[in-house]
Amino acid sequence: MRRIRRVSLVDIILLAIRVVVAIGVVIGTYATLSAGKLTWEQWRDLLIFGVAQGSVYALIALGYTLVYGVLLMINFAHGDVFMFGGMTAFFVADALGSSGFLDANPIVGMAIVLVVAMVSSAAVAILLERIAYRPLRRAPRLVPLITAIGASLFISNSVRGLYGEQVKAYPQLKILVGKFEIFGVGILKTHVVVIVSALVIMAALYWFVEKTRTGRAMRAISEDKDTAALMGINVDRTISITFAVGGMLAGAAGVLYAIVFNQVHWFMGFLPGIKAFTAAVLGGIGNIIGAMLGGLTLGVLESIGPNLLLSGLGVPSPNQLRDVVAFSVLVLVLIFRPYGILGRPENR
Amino acid sequence: MAHMLQLDDVHTYYGNIHALKGVSLEVERGEIVTLIGSNGAGKSTTLRTISAIQRPREGRVLFEDRELQQMPPHDVVKLGIAQAPEGRHVFARMSVYENLQMGAFSRPGVSITADVARVYDLFPRLKERRTQKAGTLSGGEQQMLAIARALMAHPVLLLLDEPSMGLSPILTEQIFAIIADINAQGTTVLLVEQNAQMALNVAHRGYVLQTGRIILSDTAANLAANQQVRQAYLGEI
Numbered sequence: 001m002r003r004i005r006r007v008s009l010v011d012i013i014l015l016a017i018r019v020v021v022a023i024g025v026v027i028g029t030y031a032t033l034s035a036g037k038l039t040w041e042q043w044r045d046l047l048i049f050g051v052a053q054g055s056v057y058a059l060i061a062l063g064y065t066l067v068y069g070v071l072l073m074i075n076f077a078h079g080d081v082f083m084f085g086g087m088t089a090f091f092v093a094d095a096l097g098s099s100g101f102l103d104a105n106p107i108v109g110m111a112i113v114l115v116v117a118m119v120s121s122a123a124v125a126i127l128l129e130r131i132a133y134r135p136l137r138r139a140p141r142l143v144p145l146i147t148a149i150g151a152s153l154f155i156s157n158s159v160r161g162l163y164g165e166q167v168k169a170y171p172q173l174k175i176l177v178g179k180f181e182i183f184g185v186g187i188l189k190t191h192v193v194v195i196v197s198a199l200v201i202m203a204a205l206y207w208f209v210e211k212t213r214t215g216r217a218m219r220a221i222s223e224d225k226d227t228a229a230l231m232g233i234n235v236d237r238t239i240s241i242t243f244a245v246g247g248m249l250a251g252a253a254g255v256l257y258a259i260v261f262n263q264v265h266w267f268m269g270f271l272p273g274i275k276a277f278t279a280a281v282l283g284g285i286g287n288i289i290g291a292m293l294g295g296l297t298l299g300v301l302e303s304i305g306p307n308l309l310l311s312g313l314g315v316p317s318p319n320q321l322r323d324v325v326a327f328s329v330l331v332l333v334l335i336f337r338p339y340g341i342l343g344r345p346e347n348r
Numbered sequence: 349m350a351h352m353l354q355l356d357d358v359h360t361y362y363g364n365i366h367a368l369k370g371v372s373l374e375v376e377r378g379e380i381v382t383l384i385g386s387n388g389a390g391k392s393t394t395l396r397t398i399s400a401i402q403r404p405r406e407g408r409v410l411f412e413d414r415e416l417q418q419m420p421p422h423d424v425v426k427l428g429i430a431q432a433p434e435g436r437h438v439f440a441r442m443s444v445y446e447n448l449q450m451g452a453f454s455r456p457g458v459s460i461t462a463d464v465a466r467v468y469d470l471f472p473r474l475k476e477r478r479t480q481k482a483g484t485l486s487g488g489e490q491q492m493l494a495i496a497r498a499l500m501a502h503p504v505l506l507l508l509d510e511p512s513m514g515l516s517p518i519l520t521e522q523i524f525a526i527i528a529d530i531n532a533q534g535t536t537v538l539l540v541e542q543n544a545q546m547a548l549n550v551a552h553r554g555y556v557l558q559t560g561r562i563i564l565s566d567t568a569a570n571l572a573a574n575q576q577v578r579q580a581y582l583g584e585i
Contacts, residue, residue: 223439
């Protein structure tokens with residue numbers, strides 16, 4: 001007997017969405033390219049900018065994915081962990097910059113700023129886990145989610161109260177002004193530094209998770225907490241380490257973000273935080289390579305997408321709509337591939 | 349001298365479910381002790397309570413005069429108590445070799461080469477599959493891996509949860525021969541089994557668990573001859 005699946009109204013609507021999105025993408029792209037709205041050099045710069053901001057998203061997304069891996073929980077305060085690192089490092093960078101140290105010893109100076117950001121973000125992440133999440137470890141999954149939103153508001157508003165609402169400009173490094181010539185292509189030095197740093201940090205993380213004892217413990221916990229404990233793994237401590245590692249990545253992202261956009265402020269964690277979450281979902285939440293790919297993909301889509309899809313359709317100033325493109329991606333991923341590019345369908 | 353392991357009137361709950369209703373048992377050094385009983389009798393809960401994964405609400409768990417019931421589970425492992433949970437609790441996304449590495453987690457800084465060679469000797473199938481992800485192994489191979497992984501901890505007391513589950517009769521024979529072998533080399537074994545026949549063959553003493561209570565305890569030979577046991581667990585009418 002053959003079973004015929006009934007086509008429901010939902011199926012029809014989903015199909016319609018697919019068709020509309022596909023047609024929109026094709027027509028928009030065709031219109032933009034045939035009208036020759038942007039030169040090849042402009043597209044190339046958009047792509048490089050996309051990769052630069054995408055590598056910042058990827059670093060933040062890794063924090064979401066690591067924590068989700070061990071606790072099956074979305075740490076919605078993670079964007080504020082990122083903000084905290086960027087803000088704390090600002091004061092160090094500002095002091096080093098105005099004393100002239102940063103331009104005299106740019107490498108040492110940047111290393112100090114980066115370490116300060118990573119340490120302070122890691123400290124906030126550890127405290128966050130210890131105070132806000134650990135007591136709720138056995139609570140229903142919705143409860144820590146609400147706590148996370150509360151913690152997010154607490155951190156961002158504490159920083160606002162302590163350091164004020166105004167946007168703070170990061171000191172610009174003299175050696176980062178201008179462009180590098182790479183294979184005859186001029187690329188902003190800041191973009192090169194951000195992309196290379198992010199790649200190095202991600203490679204280090206991958207090595208840590210795959211090859212070290214603590215990394216193996218993290219993977220064991222993400223598969224089966226009780227059995228991990230039976231191996232002699234200190235589960236609570238490993239979870240703390242996971243938060244610390246995620247925090248360090250977020251702190252580094254805070255500095256790289258400041259290098260790309262030249263500014264920090266108390267609310268800067270919100271949008272990049274949610275976009276990095278989008279990136280983590282896009283790549284497959286819980287999957288480390290997925291978070292890296294998701295971040296880069298989202299960064300590029302956000303940079304190229306509005307121009308490619310919208311400018312040909314006659315939409316004025318398409319770059320204002322970059323957030324719309326980013327979150328449309330989130331909605332479409334959640335509808336059509338909720339487990340992401342590399343994730344597995346969840347069968348819990 | 350005290351018992352190696354002693355459970356003293358242990359009550360364990362899952363939420364409001366009273367899973368162990370006052371379990372008392374002893375294991376002496378060098379023994380194989382088996383805990384038999386039907387599904388849901390509380391056998392696995394007993395092992396989880398010993399490993400401190402589950403906290404008893406009342407009663408004491410003593411290992412060489414130390415109380416385990418308030419210890420974190422990773423400290424229990426450091427005392428030399430390793431548990432091989434049912435085979436589906438291998439780390440599916442890790443390779444066979446990485447699973448063995450995890451088994452030796454409680455002994456940091458020690459070379460595991462010799463131990464890996466030893467468990468590959470016991471289970472040649474694992475050697476063939478050492479780079480494969482554990483999730484791709486057959487049920488029997490996963491069972492072997494769970495046991496091999498526990499051996500990597502060099503336990504003085506080995507807790508085995510249903511080692512014959514899902515195995516063919518031939519493999520079951522092999523596993524029980526290995527258990528006897530491990531015991532002969534000086535490891536004390538507490539064995540939880542539904543296959544009462546095989547368990548009583550290999551064990552020195554046994555306990556019968558029914559709905560969270562010990563209803564019988566005797567030497568393995570006497571239990572195997574006991575009319576009640578024969579009817580309830582050895583399939584006699």
